[in-house]
């Protein structure tokens with residue numbers, strides 16, 4: 001590790017006047033020009049910006065203060081602390097923090113995390129109708145993902161939210177693991193070569209990992225989990241790159257477990273020793289026996305891909321392949337060899353907000369013609385360097401560069417030799433830097449449960465564990481109210497205070513409803529990649545997520561959350577219940593209205609009606625409209 005004066009060169013640290021090490025980098029927000037919004041996460045809004053000092057294009061993630069009086073969110077502090085200590089080419093780098101001070105001295109300043117701008121996230125890229133991955137490209141991304149995981153796990157960090165949407169990719173073909181909001185230091189031994197995920201000796205919360213990427217042991221509520229939980233997510237991402245959509249998209253935890261067992265086989269004492277003693281196994285025991293159909297589902301990918309995928313999606317977390325061993329898998333060392341990152345094609349930006357645009361495009365465009373000519377490059381060829389000509393390389397709204405044969409990019413040239421980990425061959429990698437040992441890892445999170453059993457974030461109740469109105473994910477499409485999300489790093493939630501109304505705990509703003517999306521044909525293993533003809537017309541794919549209202553949905557953890565059967569769909573949800581009609585509604589619809597009465601005959605007191613503005617699950621829903629004597633504030637307004 002290169003060090004200058006004791007400071008690791010890549011870690012943004014500087015010495016203070018009295019010789020102490022300090023994190024370098026707190027700038028003012030005025031040092032950046034905003035270039036547009038990229039997306040909204042649960043704990044922050046992300047924008048693209050350019051640094052006025054360096055000209056570098058960056059992403060600014062605003063840390064949302066849901067409750068200012070509680071101060072800076074502890075979850076964001078943890079994420080910042082972890083990111084400050086990580087330095088690897090495949091981990092998103094925290095460049096600095098930026099502060100925006102308000103003119104109002106009473107208002108707290110806003111904080112922004114500054115990271116390099118990445119052109120895409122993997123989930124967005126897979127949704128882009130003009131992007132089709134070839135096998136060398138998939139191998140290239142997988143190697144980078146595994147290198148990032150290896151670095152994290154060697155440094156005893158669990159990511160705990162591995163998913164395609166958290167993998168950012170830039171137009172130099174570099175993939176980086178992002179979103180450390182659920183990450184935490186791991187107290188057990190890091191994985192060893194040839195020893196799978198090993199065993200953990202202490203408990204962690206099992207309310208982590210987005211459902212579609214959640215390993216079976218977490219669904220069955222194993223608390224002594226290991227780095228193998230991240231490897232399961234890597235397996236899901238690997239499959240997703242082949243299929244173009246998430247491979248295990250359960251619409252409830254129970255259904256998630258069912259889908260897993262259908263793919264990899266039912267658990268038994270051989271393939272998942274100890275499964276029947278896990279707290280969440282009861283619902284699963286009634287499942288029909290499944291042999292597992294992974295080799296059939298992925299037969300087009302060939303035996304080596306199937307072998308690696310089976311290693312990553314192993315039910316037994318102790319034997320699930322670790323990142324060190326996965327990188328040595330023959331899949332990466334046999335033809336077609338992995339592409340080099342710099343040789344990968346460049347694509348139109350795809351972030352959360354761009355994705356909506358892609359869906360719009362799908363509706364606007366006619367179905368793809370059989371032999372494409374739309375957006376073809378001037379010569380129907382790629383430029384010398386394997387990239388499209390500069391005028392169409394970047395920027396929004398350009399048509400993808402295509403050859404004359406179909407709607408696809410020219411495949412990247414593969415490595416001329418097999419991939420071998422190690423600095424001599426793996427030239428694109430920055431050397432792995434261990435964080436400065438003088439810097440302590442973040443402290444352990446506070447105790448998992450507070451006295452009432454409710455989730456707490458910085459002493460603020462995030463979620464009432466018993467607030468049961470939340471089972472909307474079963475009726476409104478998968479992942480909407482996704483498993484999430486104890487960002488406090490601790491806190492299985494059992495019991496709790498029924499009176500507290502939850503604040504927004506976590507929204508997975510990403511997860512589209514893929515339930516009706518036909519599988520995309522697999523990329524061919526040889527060159528050239530498949531023509532558009534083999535794909536379902538993406539213009540016609542339903543993307544129900546567009547119909548999801550932007551309302552925030554809380555993750556409602558409870559004892560019953562795991563493996564619950566789907567909720568009763570006849571039970572009305574808030575959005576299904578119309579607000580009571582009022583005089584102006586009747587007027588607008590040209591209906592007769594008897595002043596002072598609802599159509600059901602009840603008296604309308606007029607004035608402010610709490611039923612229109614409060615949650616139907618709130619206490620007021622079943623009450624009659626406000627009475628005159630209650631609405632005194634009408635006169636005061």
Ligand SMILES: Nc1ncnc2c1ncn2[C@@H]1O[C@H](COP(=O)(O)OP(=O)(O)OP(=O)(O)O)[C@@H](O)[C@H]1O
Pocket residue numbers: 038039040041042043044046058059061092115116117118119120121165166168178179181350351352353507508509510
């Ligand atoms: N460095 C970056 N460059 C480009 N886009 C980014 C960057 N960081 C985040 N984004 C985009 O911003 C969005 C949200 O970012 P992020 O995942 O970090 O927030 P979050 O609150 O942790 O989100 P989530 O709810 O998914 O956990 C994503 O759509 C991602 O594509």
